[in-house]
Amino acid sequence: MTGTLLLRDRVALITGGGSGLGLGMATAMAHHGAVVVLACRRPETGEPAAAAIRDAGYDARCVQCDVTSAEDLEAAVASTVTTHGRLDCLVHNAVASPGPPSLVEEVDHDRWDALVATSLRAVFDGARAAYPHLRATGGSMVVMTSASGIEGSASLPGYAMVKAAQRTLAKGLAVEWGPDGIRVNCIAPLGLTDALSAACRANPVLEERLVRRTPLGRLGDPIEDVGSAAVFLASDLARYVTGQTLVVDGGGFLGL
Amino acid sequence: MEPTVGEVRTLLVGDDSLTEGLHEGLIVRGHMVATVATRSFGNPEALTAAVDTAVALLGRTDLVVHVPRQPIDPVPLVDQTTSNWVAACEAPMTEALAVVRACRPHLVGGSRLTWVVPTVALGGAAGFAGAAAAAEGIRSLAKGAARQWGSEGIGTAVLAVAPEVAFGPDAGAPLAATTTLADPALARPGNPIYDLAPILSFLADPASAALTGATLVADGGVWMSP
Structure with a gap:
């Protein structure tokens, strides 16, 4: 990744930042000059991820954070601001596993509660914790969503x-x-994460099907493709973009 | 819950003034209607029992209409308590899933499950961010259910109504005013009895059989997309 540093001196907090798309976005944002804080439920995953970004010459650290805990989210935001002096972007990426396919009338209660806790309550709690700091910097929030929400699954x-x-x-x-100068946007990605790679290895037909329905003919790279979208939305290039969903999936979903 | 005699057997789930208006309008249209007031149950098992009883009274179910509860007063998200949030966002979606579970055994080919939600699902809403999010989640549920049930001839739909209708005129009118620069084409937000219930009648008619998973916007001509 070369060219202008779009996030120089910015500070970003990324939930679920220790692996997959979260790590891809954190890496891309670090490449663009941001200090990145990886909020991770499992430090044993997050610490090596932050170390890898530092080893590449960038500024990164990990804070332990279970996004289903409002206290953890408040502490992660507070730690970020205390340590780095500001918060410019909160990326909500953490999500519980969707689990196996199910009928609508058989959506598992515990699975549902976990999805709501990680994808909605955590956005609510994270937004409330980050609000005064994002207002101070005129920052932004990025929420990782999915085209499946638009299509229905x-x-x-x-x-x-x-x-x-x-x-x-x-x-x-x-x-x-x-009115406070804070922008909020979504990314609906298709990224070849470790988890998706494993799923494709287990089911070779899956990757073929995904690629076949993708006009660009490949699955997205977590850093170069999905991460670049996060960099854009967090940067001043997107200063007049808010309330939008950026679908970053190689053209697979065209229904917006 | 006592049904009124009519041709189309309709189960109405909800307990607000919008539900009452739809009930009256469906009766006017000749539906046999049984209503399950959501406040009458405190857990999914009680809802299922209430639905089973109502369907037994109806004899069969051609149309199920769920009107999820909506908050009345706008509260900015940063000022909301967790209980505010749960009531506005999480509870309506969980309730919608409970309605699906309770009603699914009674849905057969030619029947339809429909939700009535505010149009803020489409565009978000200041002060009602959680409620709007829940409404959009329910729209996705309708699409997923439509994809799963279509092969059995069971349909779903969403009727999106004006904020004034869903949240009441005091809170809803300011929201509607920020939705578009244009005035509502029909100069009224939509009367539940005379404007909205007839659309539900259409959704119960075989003439609408090819329509499923879709959202019909009936807000007097504010939202006009797609």
């Missing part, structure tokens, strides 16, 4: 519900926070 209806709700929650926040 025949296989993962509960997951699609919370992802749909996230989009409209982001729009509401964009309206409420616009």
Whole structure:
């Protein structure tokens, strides 16, 4: 990644930042000059991830944070601001596993509660914790959603519900926070994470199907493709973009 | 819950003034209507029992209409308590899933499950961010259910109504005013009895069989997309 540093001296907090798309976005943001704080439920994953970013010459650290705990989110925000003096971007990326496919009338209660806790309550708690700091910097929030929320899912209806709700929650926040100069946007990604790679290895037909429905003919890279979208939305290039969903999936979903 | 005689057997789930208006309008349209007031149950098992009883009274179910509860007063998200948030966002979606579970055994080919939500699902809403998010989640539920049930001939739909109708005129009118620069084309937000219930009648009619998972916007001509 070369060129202008779009996030020089900015500070970003990324939930679920220790692996997958969260780590991809954190890495891309660090490449663009941001100090990145990886909020991770499991420090044993987050610490090596932060160390890898530092080893590449950038500024990163890990804070332990279970996003289902409002106290953990408040502490992660407070730690970020105390240590780095500011918060410019909160990326909400953490999500519970959607679990196996299910019928709508058989959405598992515990699975549903976990999805709501990680995808909606955590956005609510994180937004409240970050608000005064984002207002101080004229910062932004990025929420990771999914095109399945827009399409509706025949296989993962509960997951699609919370992802749909996230989009409209982001729009509401964009309206409420616009006068404070805070922008709120979503990314609906298709990224080749370690988890998706493993799923594709277990089911080779899956990757073929995903690629076949993707006009660009490949799955997105967590850093170069999805991470770049996060950099854009967090940067001044997107200073007049709020309440929007950026679908970063190689053209697979065209229904917006 | 006592049903009124009519041709289309309709189960109405909800307990606010919008539900009451839809009930009256469906009766006017000749539906047999049984209503399950959501405040009458405190857990999913009680809801299922209430639905089973109502459907037994109806004899069959052609149309189920769920009107999730909506908050009345706008509260900025940063000023909300957790209980505010749960009531506005999490509870309506959980309730919608409970309605699906309770009603699914009674849905057969040709029947339809419909939700009535505010149009703020489409565009978000200041002061109602959680409620708007829940409404959008329910729209996704309707799509997922439509994809799963379509092969059985069971349909779903969403009726999106004006904020004034869903939240009441005091809170809803300011929201509607920020939705578009244009005035509502029909110069009224939509009367539950005379404007909205007839659309539900259409959704119960075989003429609408090819329509499923879709959102019909009936807000007097504010939202006009897609």
